[in-house]
Each structure stands twice: as C-alpha cells, then as structure tokens.
Amino acid sequence: MTSTPTGVRPEPASFRDPANRVFHVGDEVLRGLDAQAAEHWRTLAASPFFPTLVSAGKVCATEDAPATLAPAAGTEWAAVLRHERIPFVSHPYEWSFAMLRDAALLHLEILRTALAEGFTTKDGSAYNLQWRGAKPVFIDIGSFTPVRDGEPWAGYRQFCQTLLYPLLLTAHLGVDFQPWLRAQVDGIEAEQLRPLFGGTRRLRPGVLTHLHLHGAMQQRNAAASTTDVKAQLRAAGYSRQLQAATVRGIEKLVRRLEHRPFGSHWSDYQRTCGYSARDRVAKEQFVVAAVAAAGRPRLVLDLGANDGRYSRLAAGHADCVVAVEQDPAVVDELYRALRSEGQQRILPLVVDLADPSPGGGWRGVERAGFAQRASADVVLALALAHHLAIGRNVPLPEVVDWLAGLTAPGGAVVVEFVHPDDPMAARLLANKPDGLFPDYRRDTFERLLAARGRITDRLELPSGTRTLYRTVMGG
Structure with missing residues (x-):
C-alpha cells in the first residue's frame, strides 16, 4: 500500500483503474500514470x-505536470x-435529457475520432x-x-x-x-429495463x-472469459472498421432520440409568480449589486433558478454560475x-x-453529494425559502443553516423572504393546518x-410583501 504525500487529496471517484489516479493539490488537478499508461500518454x-x-474544447486541457509539482502525486x-x-x-443524474444526449454524442465523436487514429477508450461511462x-x-x-x-x-x-439506456427510457x-x-x-442494467420494452x-x-x-x-457469454469472447470475435472477422x-x-x-415534455407549473413561473414590473427591476438591481460586491466570485449558486433570469445576470459578474432547478423539463429548456x-x-x-443529491458509490464518497461540492462565493436563494419552509415543511432555522453550509467562508447569501401575507405564501399556507408555522x-x-x-443590505420590494437580504456568512 502506497502512502499519500501531505497536502495531497486523492480524488475519491478515481480508484477503479489501477493504471492511473487523480489527485488534488490545492487548486491543481494531477493524474499519476503507471509505466504503460505513461507510454500511451506520450503516444x-x-x-x-x-x-x-x-x-x-472537447477534451480537457492536459499537459505534463511541472517538475516542481509532479512529486506531489507520489513517487510510484x-x-x-x-x-x-x-x-x-x-x-449524470443531475443533467437534463438534452444534456445527457449531448454528453453521449461527444463521447461517441471522441471515440470515432480516436479509432481513426489507432486509439480507443477503455471506458464508456457518463461520469x-x-x-x-x-x-x-x-x-x-x-x-x-x-x-x-x-x-x-x-x-x-x-x-x-449510463448513457444509452437512460436516454431510451426517457x-x-x-x-x-x-x-x-x-x-x-x-x-441501468439491461435486465432492469427489458421488462419495460416488451411487445411492440x-x-x-x-x-x-x-x-x-x-x-x-x-x-x-456469462460463463465465458473476456479472452474467450475476444477470440470468438476475431474468428468471426470483427475488425476496427466494423467497430467504427x-x-x-x-x-x-x-441523434434521433428526442424528448420534449409538456410544460409544467414551473416552466411558466416567471409569468405567473405575481411580480410587478417595479418589483422585477428592483430585484434585478439588488441581485446584480450583491454579486458584483463579491469581487468577481468564482462560483455562484442560483438555487431555484427556473428560467435562468438571475443566473444570466450573475454570469455577467462571475466566473461560473450553477443554476439549480428541480423540474427536469425546466432545466432542459434552460439548457x-x-x-x-x-x-x-x-x-x-x-x-x-x-x-439534494447524496453521496454515492463506494463508501458513499465516490460521487460526492451536492452539499459537499458546493462552496459558493455567492448563494442566490430567490423566492425559495417559503417553498422549503411552508411547501416542504423544512423548519426555517434549518433552511438558514443549510444556506450557510453551501457558502464558502466569507461568502454571501442573497435571500428573498416572502412575507406570510404575500399571495404566494398565503396560497401555500392555505393548504396547511392552521398554526403549523408560527415562526x-x-x-x-x-x-x-x-x-x-452579517446582514449588509436589505431591500423591501415595492409590493411590500417581499424583502431581499444580502448576508455575509460568518462575518
């Protein structure tokens, strides 16, 4: 068993192929290769x-690590x-249909291009x-x-x-x-899906x-070895041209697979949510100022992004915005x-x-949960808290603690509080027992x-039933 140098974090999702392993050193992403993998890399x-x-931009930029950095991955x-x-x-389970299809098409394009040059890919995973x-x-x-x-x-x-069967299912x-x-x-295993595709x-x-x-x-071929299967294919005349x-x-x-679902409640939310024109202008100005105040944030989370209106505003002042929405149809249209x-x-x-997505795979850490991946400089939670607190019965202190946990040290949360007398909150409360949410x-x-x-800014929207806050967490 090899030891890991101090300050080096092995990537939990990179352990299944012993020929290479991914490591993190600060913000650097390194990959160690064994002798055969190193020879393949040079070719x-x-x-x-x-x-x-x-x-x-179809394959991530890669180079030999500088001599000053390479030893961090270990000497083996x-x-x-x-x-x-x-x-x-x-x-992949956080992607929409069109995203998964585009990812599959890129994988196939890369494989097809590689085959023409004498290379293949030994994996086919959406990950x-x-x-x-x-x-x-x-x-x-x-x-x-x-x-x-x-x-x-x-x-x-x-x-x-991980790609074709999910696309067929949808x-x-x-x-x-x-x-x-x-x-x-x-x-998805073939035997899990076959019963759904009987008859015509x-x-x-x-x-x-x-x-x-x-x-x-x-x-x-369950009882046959991989060597036996390969020998059978060679004997049958299977060639590189046939593979291509x-x-x-x-x-x-x-490319032929398509899915365009009917519109949902959330797909028309911007038109039906009840904001006045003055509310929209004031809210947009507040959000832009709050994101800009973070000084070009590296990561902004827009929670409950819907059609991406505020994600687009934030993207003008940030390196990356992750627009999160629960409805696959809405995310697909946005994508x-x-x-x-x-x-x-x-x-x-x-x-x-x-x-949200939990940790999964081997020991529950192979695929990190959403909260473990989110350490945002700015978190936008616009018209969201009331849906969690009233619609999903999440106690308000839990909502605030959760937002704080998604924020990097010194990062800001921009949150909208919808007052109990707001028409949207009143509609949600009307479907709950009286007195269920006294706090x-x-x-x-x-x-x-x-x-x-530390609450640095607040704004009551012109309608008088919603208030925006910018809070620097831990400040």
Missing part, C-alpha cells in the same frame, strides 16, 4: 487528433499530468464527461488506449448503462431517468439491438437556450433542493440570518 499527446480535440508513478480544473463537478457551462467536455484522459484489431469497444456496456417511455441513475452508480416496444429505435440482443449476448461502423450507428441512433447562446458560464442542473415571520428570519452572519 496520445504526439498524435494529430488529440491536440485538435483539446483546442476545440512513471508520469504525472496536470489537467485544467472544471468549475463545478456534476453527476467521464463534465461541463463548461452548457458545453460538455471529456475529462478521462486515462481512458485512451491503443486499439487492437479484433477486440470490441471495452466501454460499450458502460455506455449503454425518449421512448417518457420516464425521467434521473432517479434511476441516482439509485445505481453503475447505471421492442421495435422502437435502438431497443432490439442494444437492449434485448445485448442483454441476450451478456447472458449467453458500429459507433457511427450508435451516433445516428442517439437548450444556454446552448443556443453559446453560454459557457452557466451550468443548469436538476436537483430537488429538499432532497414563519420576517423578524424571526432576520434573527436567524444575523445569528449566522
């Missing part, structure tokens, strides 16, 4: 296709790489992709390996379980894939080939809009804030904020 870096993918590695840092790490705003990026440099004639794509099963059945992926870190559903695009036939092949044709076929299939705008500072995510009052809320930080 990859010298190839014509890899630098082209990096310069196009033959080479150490340095990667660009992704602004915010997200998980190998991250985001720069609304643009996906492939991050698993250690997955590239020279292709061998007669061998199938090693990542095909992972690709199906596109063909209208079922949100997010809870399925959140429940199992390795994705078997004939829907991609189902027969990649679900039923693939599942049958897995069962038939298969990838192109999957690419064509994924499509941001993608069309070429927006690379706003990342939309599907997260139920009353049930849902403005003075109580202000005391809770003051106990956790």
